[in-house]
Amino acid sequence: QSVLTQPPSMSAAPGQKVTISCSGSSSNIGNNFVSWYQQLPGTAPKLLIYDDNRRPSGIPDRFSASKSGTSATLGITGLQTGDEADYYCGAWDSSLSASWVFGGGTKLTVL
Amino acid sequence: EVQLVESGGGLVQPGGSLRLSCATSGFTFSRYAMSWVRQAPGKGLEWVSSVSGSGSSTYYADSVKGRFTVSRDKSKTTLYLQMNSLRAEDTAVYYCAKGEYGFPTQGHFDLWGRGTLVTVSS
Numbered sequence: 001q002s003v004l005t006q007p008p009s010m011s012a013a014p015g016q017k018v019t020i021s022c023s024g025s026s027s028n029i030g031n032n033f034v035s036w037y038q039q040l041p042g043t044a045p046k047l048l049i050y051d052d053n054r055r056p057s058g059i060p061d062r063f064s065a066s067k068s069g070t071s072a073t074l075g076i077t078g079l080q081t082g083d084e085a086d087y088y089c090g091a092w093d094s095s096l097s098a099s100w101v102f103g104g105g106t107k108l109t110v111l
Numbered sequence: 112e113v114q115l116v117e118s119g120g121g122l123v124q125p126g127g128s129l130r131l132s133c134a135t136s137g138f139t140f141s142r143y144a145m146s147w148v149r150q151a152p153g154k155g156l157e158w159v160s161s162v163s164g165s166g167s168s169t170y171y172a173d174s175v176k177g178r179f180t181v182s183r184d185k186s187k188t189t190l191y192l193q194m195n196s197l198r199a200e201d202t203a204v205y206y207c208a209k210g211e212y213g214f215p216t217q218g219h220f221d222l223w224g225r226g227t228l229v230t231v232s233s
Binding site: 002033035037039043044045046047050051056086088090092094097098099100101102103104105 | 220
């Protein structure tokens with residue numbers, strides 16, 4: 001059971017838009033930055049979004065993110081078959097356990 | 112080129128030990144927090160441990176506390192994970208990840224290695 005909650009899977013057609021949610025609590029998303037990671041099949045995770053809504057250089061603006069309270073959302077527009085991957089949200093958790101927490105991951109299928 | 116290269120994975124019996132290494136290059140090693148994140152077969156990401164840039168502060172997931180020890184060698188620009196009393200549930204690909212700041216309590220993981228597979232089985 002992951003501390004951050006994501007839908008296990010989503011699917012959409014090429015060219016469409018998809019939003020992936022990530023729900024947490026005040027000890028993680030509510031008071032710390034959220035980051036998002038893309039893991040293409042058979043590869044290591046890659047940073048996609050940091051500090052709630054900032055894109056590293058090289059990440060296309062088709063990828064965007066937002067945060068409100070204890071929830072965050074990743075949006076992908078103009079879906080491409082190459083976007084088919086697992087997406088994870090993550091944040092530092094400032095509770096007594098003081099740890100990094102991830103969502104369970106969302107497997108995105110581009111039909 | 113900025114890169115992280117893990118090594119040291121393999122097959123180990125339950126109760127055994129293993130030491131993972133993460134060789135780094137292309138950045139000022141001591142400036143940044145470093146972490147280990149693992150992924151069991153077919154499962155999601157699980158944070159394991161982090162160490163501050165100076166090495167003075169360490170953090171562990173409850174699932175490995177007391178069994179795993181994270182450390183770093185500034186002269187070799189290498190991160191380590193000593194894993195003792197290994198269990199079947201520790202079977203996973205272990206990734207080394209670089210933080211953006213000196214402390215893992217801030218920021219994110221901006222660079223990941225390719226991972227090394229640890230299999231705990233008799």
